Amino acid sequence: MPIDExxxxxxxxxxxxxxxxxxxxxxxxxLGSILDYVALLDQLDVDDVPPTRGAxxxxxxxxxxxxxxxxxxxxxxNAPDSAEDHFRVPRVIKG
Amino acid sequence: xxxxxxxxxxxxxxxxxxxxxxxxxxxxACLERVRRADGELGAFVRLNPEAERxxxxxxxxxxxxxxxxxxxxxxxxxxxxxxxGLETGAGSSVLAGFVPLRDATVVARLRRxxxxxxxxxxxxxxxxxxxxENSAHGPTRNPNDLERVPGGSSGGSAVAVAAGMAPLALGSxxxxxxxxxxxxxxxxxxxxxxxRVSRSGLIAFASSLDQVGVFAADVEGAxxxxxxxxxxxxxxxxxxxxxAPVTPATFDGDAHGLRVGIPREYVGAGxxxxxxxxxxxxxxxxSAAGAAVEEVSLPHTRYAVPTYYLIATAExxxxxxxxxxxxxGARSGGGGGGGGGGDLPQMYRGxxxxxxxxxxxxxxxxxxxxxxxxxxxxxxxxxxxxxTLVRRDFExxxxxGVDLLLTPTTPTPAFRLGEKLDDPxxxxxxxxxxxxxxxxxxxxxSLPVGLTGDGLPMxxxxxxxxxxxxxxxxxxxxxxxxxxxxGASDA
Numbered sequence: 001m002p003i004d005e006x007x008x009x010x011x012x013x014x015x016x017x018x019x020x021x022x023x024x025x026x027x028x029x030x031l032g033s034i035l036d037y038v039a040l041l042d043q044l045d046v047d048d049v050p051p052t053r054g055a056x057x058x059x060x061x062x063x064x065x066x067x068x069x070x071x072x073x074x075x076x077x078n079a080p081d082s083a084e085d086h087f088r089v090p091r092v093i094k095g
Numbered sequence: 096x097x098x099x100x101x102x103x104x105x106x107x108x109x110x111x112x113x114x115x116x117x118x119x120x121x122x123x124a125c126l127e128r129v130r131r132a133d134g135e136l137g138a139f140v141r142l143n144p145e146a147e148r149x150x151x152x153x154x155x156x157x158x159x160x161x162x163x164x165x166x167x168x169x170x171x172x173x174x175x176x177x178x179x180g181l182e183t184g185a186g187s188s189v190l191a192g193f194v195p196l197r198d199a200t201v202v203a204r205l206r207r208x209x210x211x212x213x214x215x216x217x218x219x220x221x222x223x224x225x226x227x228e229n230s231a232h233g234p235t236r237n238p239n240d241l242e243r244v245p246g247g248s249s250g251g252s253a254v255a256v257a258a259g260m261a262p263l264a265l266g267s268x269x270x271x272x273x274x275x276x277x278x279x280x281x282x283x284x285x286x287x288x289x290x291r292v293s294r295s296g297l298i299a300f301a302s303s304l305d306q307v308g309v310f311a312a313d314v315e316g317a318x319x320x321x322x323x324x325x326x327x328x329x330x331x332x333x334x335x336x337x338x339a340p341v342t343p344a345t346f347d348g349d350a351h352g353l354r355v356g357i358p359r360e361y362v363g364a365g366x367x368x369x370x371x372x373x374x375x376x377x378x379x380x381x382s383a384a385g386a387a388v389e390e391v392s393l394p395h396t397r398y399a400v401p402t403y404y405l406i407a408t409a410e411x412x413x414x415x416x417x418x419x420x421x422x423x424g425a426r427s428g429g430g431g432g433g434g435g436g437g438d439l440p441q442m443y444r445g446x447x448x449x450x451x452x453x454x455x456x457x458x459x460x461x462x463x464x465x466x467x468x469x470x471x472x473x474x475x476x477x478x479x480x481x482x483t484l485v486r487r488d489f490e491x492x493x494x495x496g497v498d499l500l501l502t503p504t505t506p507t508p509a510f511r512l513g514e515k516l517d518d519p520x521x522x523x524x525x526x527x528x529x530x531x532x533x534x535x536x537x538x539x540x541s542l543p544v545g546l547t548g549d550g551l552p553m554x555x556x557x558x559x560x561x562x563x564x565x566x567x568x569x570x571x572x573x574x575x576x577x578x579x580x581x582g583a584s585d586a
Binding site: 014017050055057062 | 192193194196289290302303304329332333335395397398400401402404405412416419420421422423424425426437438439440441442443444445447448451456457459460461463464467474476477478479480481482483484486519520523534536
């Protein structure tokens, strides 16, 4: 299934990836050929087939009891930038 | 002492328990082998600086008579499995510098069992690939032919065992990432039943498919390691509580009473003739061991690869959204600090664009597309239903009384480095025989069955029923004990 540049740009935006002109064209072609291949599934009639959600296994929940969680220092230990008790990031709102 | 890593796990256990070797000697020999051989192979991305200390601990347990089956045995660990205090990067620049606070559950179980963590092995980035060429650390090479790939994504772990650098290794398998490199490298590799082994601490790729798997030089070694890491875990909601054993009662090579099916869709066009011969030899070995072998059908096989690549990439696009430069790993594009030139969205995009390799970006985009508004039902929704059909094919056979399926693991032996890098569909098609067991959540083992005419390893695959690992190991041992060319000696 051919996919156009606008669609690739849109998906890249959703996925928070920057694509330069070269990458955009390459991915447009590659995704197009992958989508051509997965079109094989169009041959399947699955109207009466239930989906397998997840792995198809039962979901179990634990008891709703309090347990320990990460200490603040532990939570921050791999942060690229942090201060006291929080992660630091570039400003969100330009002002 | 003879090259220790080529010993079978039971051979190593005997030597350790009888005091003929110590864990420290064994560990040092493995580390020495890494120093000598890994420069050209690239299997390890980092060694555990605590390995010898862990070995000393193990020797103490052995001396005190408190050794278990894994005590003192060095194990290599794929670098998408968290090791506390030891950097874990999943083969990606986006996780550079990440040091886990906690061991993955499987690593914690290894440590409790007294095994020695030797080091972290190379992989395709985030488990995405079939060649271990997609790693931020560079490729790993196949010890049988340095110009060829070891397979992927767990190529480093497969090579660690194949080249005698470690007797045992952990990997992960989402669509074949333990079985395919095991086949390409000539070692045993098994992906367990989905839920048999905890995924807690395994860096997620596709959560409904991922499983930790194991590598060993022989069937008994693989069973030993899988048994040691299996079991329900409160940290993994999808892990199963079960009494079904992992290992058979004995390894006696008998297969009487087993019904084995060879699905015709797996032995048709596209299968290398040499590998076909290997499957026939495996079938003959099973018959000689008393099994009944018959032809069967898994009619939806041809839909498995597209189904897999839609589901796996969709789940990956969700799982990899956490890599944004905020809480861990690398950060770029935001101008640094709390201010600077860039803003938050630029930081997210910059971090991800610079941090993810091309294959990961390709899969994130495909997965995002499959889940996007207007396409969700046609792609992801359809794939979920196709997955049900693939699962039902297996269920129908097992309900009819078939115990196991015998198939090739791969359509060809190891391909050359660089050969498939520009051909994503070609690369994906090399998973044609392995994705089905992943979609169905079934246990599947790859067993070496000899070498092709060109001297490359070839393998067969045994697929069992849900929680049927013991039967899989039983049949695999029956084949291994009758075919020459298993990877381990018992000195």
